Amino acid sequence: MDAAHGQQHPPGLYLKVWGLLFILSTLSYLVDFYHLAGYLRWSLIVALMLLKAGLIVAVFMHLRWExxxxxxxxxxxxxxxxxxxxxxxxxxxxxxxxxxxxxx
CATH class of the missing domain: 1.20.5 (Single alpha-helices involved in coiled-coils or other helix-helix interfaces)
Known part of the structure; x- marks a missing residue:
């Protein structure tokens, strides 16, 4: 593969990550839906937010391959x-x- 053309990643990888982001967003919504409160609520929201941000940076911004x-x-x-x-x-x-x- 020529270096000028760049690296291609399989579309299935992006679809899997998109699905995982959808699941994490659903879990984030369910935290509010079930009226969790206090430190449990905020720790779950922050943990899910960091997981989603990490996936986006790693895969969609290609940091995983740097x-x-x-x-x-x-x-x-x-x-x-x-x-x-x-x-x-x-x-x-x-x-x-x-x-x-x-x-x-």
């Missing part, structure tokens, strides 16, 4: 931001607990 250095350059910064966000959440809970203990 070199590891490029994948690391694209995926690593958001993962670092998520880790920092988790640390800020822990710090915020500690600060709130301290304020409630001493001022409330």
């Amino acid at each position: 070199r590891a250095a490029l994948v690391g350059a694209i995926v690593l910064p958001p993962l670092c931001l998520l880790a920092l966000l988790a640390l800020m959440l822990l710090e915020a809970r500690h600060t709130l607990a301290t304020r409630l203990l001493y001022f409330g």
Whole structure:
């Protein structure tokens, strides 16, 4: 295969991913339909959203077939931001607990 023509992926792959995205979207809708609340609701919504975004980036944006250095350059910064966000959440809970203990 000539490099100038690019790489072709089988249409079945795209149809399978489209079907999986449809199933994940249906599950996301069912979270609201069954009136789940609290942390369970939000964790399911975020998990399903991240799965859908990962599938879209991996297959439709062809990141799955890129070199590891490029994948690391694209995926690593958001993962670092998520880790920092988790640390800020822990710090915020500690600060709130301290304020409630001493001022409330």
